[in-house]
Amino acid sequence: MKCIPAITLWELWKTRCGAKYGKDNYNTWKTINNISTSLVLILKGHFEKIKVDPNWESVCYLLISNIPHKKIVQVKWLKPSNSFVKINSDGSCKDGYCGGGGVIRDHRGHLIFAYSLNLGHGTNNWAEAKALLYGIEWCVRNEYDYILAESDSKVLVDCVNDISSIPSEVRKLKAHMETTDFILSHCYREANKVADHLASLSYDNPNNMSYDVFAELPTRVKGLMNMDKWEMTNFRTMKKKRNDLIWEPP
Structure with a gap:
């Protein structure tokens, strides 16, 4: 969740620069896919047991899901x-x-x-x-x-x-x-x-x-x-x- 704003801005910036200074055409779905792929790579790097597909729908579902964890009290x-x-x-x-x-x-x-x-x-x-x-x-x-x-x-x-x-x-x-x-x-x-x-x-x-x-x-x-x-x-x-x-x- 903390990474989403930074990754989103970075991918939008790359898309904007590619369209303005390069030969790339602006593509909304490609940008969304790049954001999703980057988020999934971070997730798998730190939460190996989490299974999520590299698409935006899977990332959104994961973020609103209840993820169980254990709390130890004295x-x-x-x-x-x-x-x-x-x-x-x-x-x-x-x-x-x-x-x-x-x-x-x-x-x-x-x-x-x-x-x-x-x-x-x-x-x-x-x-x-x-x-x-x-x-x-x-x-x-x-x-x-x-x-x-x-x-x-x-x-x-x-x-x-x-x-x-x-x-x-x-x-x-x-x-x-x-x-x-x-x-x-x-x-x-x-x-x-x-x-x-x-x-x-x-x-x-x-x-x-x-x-x-x-x-x-x-x-x-x-x-x-x-x-x-x-x-x-x-x-x-x-x-x-x-x-x-x-x-x-x-």
């Missing part, structure tokens, strides 16, 4: 403030059976309580809601009133925060928001690995499991929790689409 679990505890929950379904898991931590990233639930038959969104509700109700029973919750389910977060319609499974969550200082926000899966692994453990155990001592946690969960406590960065690859083609010369 993601990490963040500790809550001193007054809050933080819940990370997750739910999943496998072959019709649902499991849920979650972890509750203090402002230093230390374990308060963790759980893995066998939820039986249901849907994925239902499992997400049940896993979060279990953690919220545990906090209420144990008098933790300042609760910061995170879920990687955008559907659940939007439902509880009234951005979309509210299914029956999350009405109790909304009731807790009205009686406690309960805040729910969305997080990427890379910042929710502890809850995700606890949810997956439910498929191997028919009984619910709970932990309040760090040493009793499964080895992988302990490793993931330590990575969160040390605020180690994860990387998330996101596919984006752009409406322009950017070429930066070296």
Whole structure:
């Protein structure tokens, strides 16, 4: 796109000079073809995988097309403030059976309580809601009133925060928001690995499991929790689409 004005002016100048001082006749289509050919040569030199014919229609189509590219963002679990505890929950379904898991931590990233639930038959969104509700109700029973919750389910977060319609499974969550200082926000899966692994453990155990001592946690969960406590960065690859083609010369 940056080259188009310069190439267009250059080809017009050559055509004008050829017609005025040389023996060439002015030919609009020849000039357009020269512009297109020059652009395609630049494109193939810097974007080898792009396939485009050396004609103006192909160049125009390429410039208005959505060209996918990958964006890498840094993601990490963040500790809550001193007054809050933080819940990370997750739910999943496998072959019709649902499991849920979650972890509750203090402002230093230390374990308060963790759980893995066998939820039986249901849907994925239902499992997400049940896993979060279990953690919220545990906090209420144990008098933790300042609760910061995170879920990687955008559907659940939007439902509880009234951005979309509210299914029956999350009405109790909304009731807790009205009686406690309960805040729910969305997080990427890379910042929710502890809850995700606890949810997956439910498929191997028919009984619910709970932990309040760090040493009793499964080895992988302990490793993931330590990575969160040390605020180690994860990387998330996101596919984006752009409406322009950017070429930066070296």
